[in-house]
Amino acid sequence: MRTPILLLLAALRLSAAADFSARFEEIRKTASPSELYSVLFALPNGGDLHHHSGLSAYASVWYRIATSAKTLARNSFYTMTQSGNCPNTADSLPRFYTIQRSRYEALDPCQKALYRSLASLSPELRDAWTSSLILDKPGEARDEFFERIVPRFGDLTHDPWLYADVIVENMRLFGAEGVRYIEAQIEINGFIDATGKAISAEDAHCIIAGRLNQPDGLATGVTMRFQGVIIRSTPDAPQRLEAMYAWVAAHRDRWVGINMAGREDNDKGYALRFLETYRKMRRTYSNIPLSIHAGEKDSPGHEVRDTLLLGATRIGHGVNLITDPDTMLLMRNGNCLVEINLVSNRVLDYVPDTATHPFPEYLRFGIPVCLNTDDRGSWDSNMTDEYYTAVTNFHLTWKEIVELGRNSLTHSFAEAPLKAKMLHDYEAALAAFETKLSGPDWRATMRPVKPLVSGYATRTWGFHD
Ligand SMILES: [Zn+2]
Structure with missing residues (x-):
């Protein structure tokens, strides 16, 4: 529920937005590409609602923190730089598969x-290691991502102290872009200590949540909430889902929802396999929101409709929703949001030509949408890239840009007081941004802004820091 003061602020902003729309149009039409990138970098942002925690951090950040004095005082990592014909070697391991010291020491000399x-x-080798975690070469797409990049992380993503340090640095980078909220999908099971001993989910949660509460975590200006994530294609995914309901219900201060990820084209990945489990869980648990990947496909289908039936109020990707007219009409002017990931859909080849992406149709047809970064570490991209892609391909108006940011907060699963505060702060930041750029010379105002140019932006549009 919106408070009266928020309504007042929104009303005031509505009239300001009308004024600023003409200025934004002028900027969009006359700015050079790099000037437009700077404006969109400086733009106040809402939330990143579709965000896979470990894969969201840059490979360079993983490398720097995994090899820092702080980490090395506790643990160290080894990466496979060549393949060989040793006995007991799993041939399927990709080059640059990385393990921690305890596993390395257990290997035979070969x-x-x-x-x-x-x-x-x-x-x-360091450059090659970094590049191996990024889709930065021609021909690299979803097979490289799912079959090689994801496994390469090995033990890196199983060390909760390293993981937490990486998250804080990632939050700092998102904060620099004006993002104020992240809803991160995290696998809380499977963490180990430096000796290889399993760390309970409870202990891992304490380590990670405690780290986020340290001064440098709070100073990022970014609030993080977690979603439990189930990999849908595993044989025991329904049982894991039940366990995840219990986990989220017991940790509602940080854990705000449940997601399902992974390939839908797998014979175990289809949505309706989980219908009875979700219905069973709703007989026990109240108010556990669901955001579920659906329709991340380049073939027609009813995945989004089936996923709404599971109880999802947010759909991750929704690329093939465009092929399902009845569900389009069902979602029009509704309360269910599609989390759009333009860069992800392009680099994974689901929508290789962004100009044909259904995003503008959803937006202008009246289906709630917002922009997100997905596994941006693997794309080497950032939130500015998502907005730059959207603005340059689809000529977004100022009103639409504000709508995207607002949607990302109103459709977040954050608790009501936090949501109200973030919306208030977002509106205030927008008003300040509009005022700043409304002066006679917006170019002079933007000149001191130095955007963090992503590797993706350099490779795609030729921008440099
Ligand atoms: Zn995703």
Whole structure:
């Protein structure tokens, strides 16, 4: 529920927005590409609602923190730089598969020779290691991502102290872009300590949540909430889903919802496999919101409709919703939001030509949408890239840009007081942004802004820091 003061602020902003629309149109039409990128970098943002925690951080950040003195005082990592024909070697491991010291020390001499210490890689190998975690080469798309990049992380994403440090740095980078809220999908099971011993979900949660509450975490200006995520294609996914309901219900201060990810084209990944489990869970648990990947496909289908039937109020991707007219009409002017990921859909080849993406149709047809970064570490991209892609392909108006930001907060699963505060702060930041750029010379105002240019932006549009 919106408070009267929020309504007043929104009403005041409505009239200001009308004034600023003409200025934004002028900026959009006359700015050089790099000027427009700077404006969109400086734009106040709402939330990143579709965000996979570990894969959202840049490979360079993982490398820097995994090889920092702080981490090395506690743990160290080894990466497979060559393949070999050792006995007991799993051939399917990709080059640059990374393990922690306890596993390295358990290898036989032949296997050990395939690995090198992450901290002592040559500059060339370090660059190759970083590149191996990014879709930065022609021809690299979803197979490279799912079959090689994701497995390469190995033990890196199983060390909760390292993971937490990486999250804080990632929050700082999102904060620099004006993002104020992240709803991160996190796998809380499977963490281990430096000796390889399992860490309970409860302990891992304490380590990560505690780290986010340290001064540098709070100073990022970004609030993070977690979603439990189930990989839908695993044989025991329904049982995991039941366990996740219990987990989220017991940790509602930080955990705000449940997601399902993974390929839908797998014979176990289809939505309706889970219908009875979700219905069973709703007989026990109240108010556990669902955001579920659906329709992340380049073929027609009813995945979004089936996923709404599971109880989802947010749909991740929804690319093939455009092929399902009845569900389009059902969602028009409704309360269910589609989390759009333009860069992800392009680099994974679901929508290789962004100009044909259904996003503008959803937006202008009246289906709530917002922009998100998905696994942006693997795309080497950022939130500014999402807005730049949207504005340059679809000529977004100022009103539409504000609508996207507002949607990302109103459709977040954040608790009501936090949501109200974030909306209030967002409206205030927008008003200040409009005032700043409404002066006689918006170019002079923007000149001191130095955007954090992503690797994706450099490769795609030729921008540089
Ligand atoms: Zn996703």
